[in-house]
Amino acid sequence: MNCKEIWVIAEIRQGSLTRTTSQLLGAARKLAEQQGLHAAAVLLGGEQTQADELARKVPLILWVKEPRLETYEASRYAYALRQLIEVRGSPVAILTGAGAAGLEFLPRLSMSCDSAYASSCVDLWWEGSELACRRPVYGGKVYEELALSTKPAFFTVRPGAFAVPENLETPGKIEAVSVTVPEDLGLDLIERKRTTAGQKDLSEAARVVAGGRGMGVPENFKLLEELAGVLDGAVGVSRAVVDAGWFPHDIQVGKSGKTISPELYIACGISGAIHHVLGINTAKVVVAINKDPDAAIFKSADYGIIGDALEILPGLIEKLKV
Amino acid sequence: MSLKIAVLVKQVPDHEAIVQLKSDRELDIEERYVCSFFDEVAIEAALNIKKDNPETEIFALSAGGRRAVDALRRAVAMGIDNVEHIGDETLETVDNYYTARVLAARLKTQQPGLIICGKQAGDDDAAAVGPMVAALLNIPHASAVVSLEMAAGTGRIKIGREAEGEVQYFESGFPLLVTAEKGLAEPHVPVVMRVMKAMKTQAAHIPIEELGLADIEPGGRVRRLRYAAPPERPPVTMIEQPFPENVVELINHLRQGGVV
Numbered sequence: 001m002n003c004k005e006i007w008v009i010a011e012i013r014q015g016s017l018t019r020t021t022s023q024l025l026g027a028a029r030k031l032a033e034q035q036g037l038h039a040a041a042v043l044l045g046g047e048q049t050q051a052d053e054l055a056r057k058v059p060l061i062l063w064v065k066e067p068r069l070e071t072y073e074a075s076r077y078a079y080a081l082r083q084l085i086e087v088r089g090s091p092v093a094i095l096t097g098a099g100a101a102g103l104e105f106l107p108r109l110s111m112s113c114d115s116a117y118a119s120s121c122v123d124l125w126w127e128g129s130e131l132a133c134r135r136p137v138y139g140g141k142v143y144e145e146l147a148l149s150t151k152p153a154f155f156t157v158r159p160g161a162f163a164v165p166e167n168l169e170t171p172g173k174i175e176a177v178s179v180t181v182p183e184d185l186g187l188d189l190i191e192r193k194r195t196t197a198g199q200k201d202l203s204e205a206a207r208v209v210a211g212g213r214g215m216g217v218p219e220n221f222k223l224l225e226e227l228a229g230v231l232d233g234a235v236g237v238s239r240a241v242v243d244a245g246w247f248p249h250d251i252q253v254g255k256s257g258k259t260i261s262p263e264l265y266i267a268c269g270i271s272g273a274i275h276h277v278l279g280i281n282t283a284k285v286v287v288a289i290n291k292d293p294d295a296a297i298f299k300s301a302d303y304g305i306i307g308d309a310l311e312i313l314p315g316l317i318e319k320l321k322v
Numbered sequence: 323m324s325l326k327i328a329v330l331v332k333q334v335p336d337h338e339a340i341v342q343l344k345s346d347r348e349l350d351i352e353e354r355y356v357c358s359f360f361d362e363v364a365i366e367a368a369l370n371i372k373k374d375n376p377e378t379e380i381f382a383l384s385a386g387g388r389r390a391v392d393a394l395r396r397a398v399a400m401g402i403d404n405v406e407h408i409g410d411e412t413l414e415t416v417d418n419y420y421t422a423r424v425l426a427a428r429l430k431t432q433q434p435g436l437i438i439c440g441k442q443a444g445d446d447d448a449a450a451v452g453p454m455v456a457a458l459l460n461i462p463h464a465s466a467v468v469s470l471e472m473a474a475g476t477g478r479i480k481i482g483r484e485a486e487g488e489v490q491y492f493e494s495g496f497p498l499l500v501t502a503e504k505g506l507a508e509p510h511v512p513v514v515m516r517v518m519k520a521m522k523t524q525a526a527h528i529p530i531e532e533l534g535l536a537d538i539e540p541g542g543r544v545r546r547l548r549y550a551a552p553p554e555r556p557p558v559t560m561i562e563q564p565f566p567e568n569v570v571e572l573i574n575h576l577r578q579g580g581v582v
């Protein structure tokens with residue numbers, strides 16, 4: 001059984017929808033329109049405020065209010081969505097953000113539907129009646145374009161691939177769907193520890209201020225936090241300072257850390273090793289501040305300043321505040 | 323309790339290898355291949371479990387052409403004695419779906435308690451094969467795992483999984499699949515003796531025909547339309563004024579570009 005829909009699995013972080021979810025709702029609306037389909041958001045667990053937030057962006061919300069979905073776990077999410085597909089029919093495509101959760105549960109779900117999946121896409125379009133995507137491979141040194149032939153076609157999509165859409169004139173319809181998840185399914189969450197107290201999420205942040213070994217000592221990273229605060233952004237770091245034990249791995253940017261796509265990336269005291277810049281290939285505007293005129297980072301930047309980050313950062317903070 | 327661990331490894335171009343377009347159908351890849359970064363983390367994580375639990379049995383699997391044997395040699399050099407090479411060159415061009423099918427078919431007969439993959443392979447960067455294998459075996463899985471702790475004598479394991487801004491800890495029994503994130507273990511450089519041993523290793527070979535996958539068409543789901551060059555960043559604009567004028571100039575550029 002099929003339904004003429006494209007679903008976006010909504011992601012909620014710290015109580016609200018992620019920027020990627022809103023962007024995907026815009027993409028789903030456009031893609032659906034082009035083929036006479038309907039765009040819908042799927043909310044697993046969650047609250048009325050989030051359903052309402054979705055309703056401003058998409059004409060239909062399928063809300064699965066199962067208590068066992070209140071905290072995310074991969075096999076439970078995959079199971080619930082598999083049930084939803086069974087009761088409602090197979091949508092044409094299922095999209096979600098390429099964050100920790102999406103990358104974990106969506107390939108699992110695609111396989112249990114015996115269908116095709118493409119990971120970490122940066123664009124989606126119709127190629128005849130098939131959905132096609134563009135995605136970086138080999139750390140972004142080249143891109144590949146794929147068409148997915150089976151339905152539902154599954155995609156995880158990077159932040160920043162699409163613009164956040166306008167609100168709808170009339171809010172979408174919220175439809176409760178009942179799906180039950182077995183008691184004994186999945187892993188039991190026993191504890192969670194925040195690693196980056198209060199900081200905005202690095203992968204989602206529209207602006208990222210990053211520091212490397214050139215920042216000198218851990219205390220100097222306060223400047224980056226302050227600038228991130230002014231820009232409503234997040235702090236990232238190079239591997240050198242993670243290896244030095246100054247910061248946890250989860251804010252490392254690069255090939256063995258996070259691949260991010262912010263609107264603005266400011267690299268301070270970072271030399272620009274290939275491993276690092278592979279993580280920022282899809283950043284829109286890159287600024288490099290480095291005191292070495294020959295630093296490789298300038299080759300991967302849009303704007304460069306040769307100078308001491310410890311002098312320039314306070315200047316930037318002061319001038320941006322006014 | 324004796325635990326059987328399978329480690330899945332893949333040979334991929336080094337991060338520093340040059341990869342560019344030959345045409346929109348074909349890539350030009352510099353001949354610098356290594357065992358994928360996260361797969362070495364997976365190997366080390368398995369060895370660490372064995373250190374504390376000497377009964378543990380570890381084997382490594384790689385599916386692919388002749389190159390796959392090099393990934394297995396790395397596993398041997400690092401300390402895994404038991405390695406298996408699945409399939410042939412035809413697997414070099416298949417999608418994640420088919421790779422997962424092949425690996426799962428073999429793992430079904432071996433029945434490991436714990437399967438450790440890399441978070442993502444250094445070529446397709448998909449992070450997909452691990453979760454797909456877990457789905458096929460119908461076992462739970464966790465991606466991007468940064469800690470694994472065996473609870474002594476209980477047959478259970480505590481898993482730390484990295485998500486945005488936090489580490490989530492789960493408890494699980496076996497069987498279980500995890501994908502290794504950096505930080506789970508620190509891959510060691512193998513000693514010369516082991517490297518010599520690895521060079522002489524003949525990996526056991528399993529032909530695809532033995533896996534009972536005849537009814538699945540490789541490449542039936544995902545069709546590659548083309549390769550494309552990455553979007554190019556325009557040449558850098560250096561801001562030459564002295565401090566603090568350079569800061570003002572930079573902010574002007576950023577405001578014009580609408581990013582601040």
Ligand SMILES: Cc1cc2nc3c(=O)[nH]c(=O)nc-3n(C[C@H](O)[C@H](O)[C@H](O)COP(=O)(O)OP(=O)(O)OC[C@H]3O[C@@H](n4cnc5c(N)ncnc54)[C@H](O)[C@@H]3O)c2cc1C
Nearest residue numbers: 212213214238239240254255256257269271275291292309
């Ligand atoms: C398999 C592998 C994976 C890797 N993965 C990653 C990864 O994911 N992410 C990552 O970042 N690295 C990664 N690396 C490491 C990478 O190769 C580099 O070693 C690392 O990025 C260097 O960090 P850095 O730029 O902070 O330090 P350095 O290379 O030491 O550079 C410091 C820079 O700061 C400048 N500087 C010094 N003082 C100042 C000042 N006062 N003001 C302004 N500039 C100043 C210097 O000119 C220099 O350019 C990986 C390496 C390997 C082998």
Ligand SMILES: Nc1ncnc2c1ncn2[C@@H]1O[C@H](COP(=O)(O)O)[C@@H](O)[C@H]1O
Nearest residue numbers: 330331385439440442443448449450451
């Ligand atoms: N051909 C293969 N042989 C063995 N393991 C593989 C193969 N392809 C992928 N894997 C495993 O799956 C992980 C993720 O790969 P990928 O989904 O391609 O990013 C890798 O790090 C390996 O552990």
